[in-house]
Amino acid sequence: AQSVTQPDIHITVSEGASLELRCNYSYGATPYLFWYVQSPGQGLQLLLKYFSGDTLVQGIKGFEAEFKRSQSSFNLRKPSVHWSDAAEYFCAVGAHSNYQLIWGAGTKLIIKP
Amino acid sequence: GAVVSQHPSWVICKSGTSVKIECRSLDFQATTMFWYRQFPKQSLMLMATSNEGSKATYEQGVEKDKFLINHASLTLSTLTVTSAHPEDSSFYICSARTLERYNEQFFGPGTRLTVL
Numbered sequence: 001a002q003s004v005t006q007p008d009i010h011i012t013v014s015e016g017a018s019l020e021l022r023c024n025y026s027y028g029a030t031p032y033l034f035w036y037v038q039s040p041g042q043g044l045q046l047l048l049k050y051f052s053g054d055t056l057v058q059g060i061k062g063f064e065a066e067f068k069r070s071q072s073s074f075n076l077r078k079p080s081v082h083w084s085d086a087a088e089y090f091c092a093v094g095a096h097s098n099y100q101l102i103w104g105a106g107t108k109l110i111i112k113p
Numbered sequence: 114g115a116v117v118s119q120h121p122s123w124v125i126c127k128s129g130t131s132v133k134i135e136c137r138s139l140d141f142q143a144t145t146m147f148w149y150r151q152f153p154k155q156s157l158m159l160m161a162t163s164n165e166g167s168k169a170t171y172e173q174g175v176e177k178d179k180f181l182i183n184h185a186s187l188t189l190s191t192l193t194v195t196s197a198h199p200e201d202s203s204f205y206i207c208s209a210r211t212l213e214r215y216n217e218q219f220f221g222p223g224t225r226l227t228v229l
Binding site: 036042043044045046049051090094098100103104105106108 | 119147154155156157159162206210215220221
């Protein structure tokens with residue numbers, strides 16, 4: 001069955017520290033992969049996406065993610081977080097058949113001053 | 114580009130009334146629109162997929178007579194919550210897709226519905 005797992009419900013990071021949010025997926029083929037961010041009460045903003053090609057993807061706001069086929073992972077990273085990065089982060093897989101998105105449960109990022 | 118708007122951004126209504134939420138693609142033609150529901154501190158739940166000019170396809174467990182979806186044009190889809198009850202209170206999010214970028218969805222800002 002197709003699924004997306006974000007193992008961490010919430011993560012607390014000090015401002016200026018590095019960040020890695022984990023995402024693992026189960027999918028029969030090479031998936032389309034996405035990371036979205038949702039600030040409190042706000043809609044979803046696309047951070048980055050992977051369709052094919054270079055497995056290290058650069059996104060907005062200084063985020064990057066690496067697709068690792070052998071580990072079925074697409075972890076999101078940022079070298080130095082800012083207080084404004086506090087939000088909910090969702091990983092999603094796009095199905096090839098109908099392009100619907102399969103969502104992870106989300107990881108809440110908390111920034112310590 | 115690829116901007117999606119929703120209106121209203123929030124609405125409060127009395128139990129038993131109906132509420133209509135609009136989703137518009139502002140700068141592109143949306144051949145497909147999706148409606149999601151998000152419960153507090155949870156992920157998005159796909160409610161239905163609608164293609165312009167066709168009936169919406171509802172996900173299992175979603176009452177189509179309760180959540181009426183209309184996608185009458187390439188830039189507008191509406192979700193009507195009929196006879197709303199407090200348990201329908203939620204954050205409703207729409208997204209849109211084009212033929213040219215069929216493997217991406219562009220999201221609206223969401224509508225917060227509170228039913229008293």
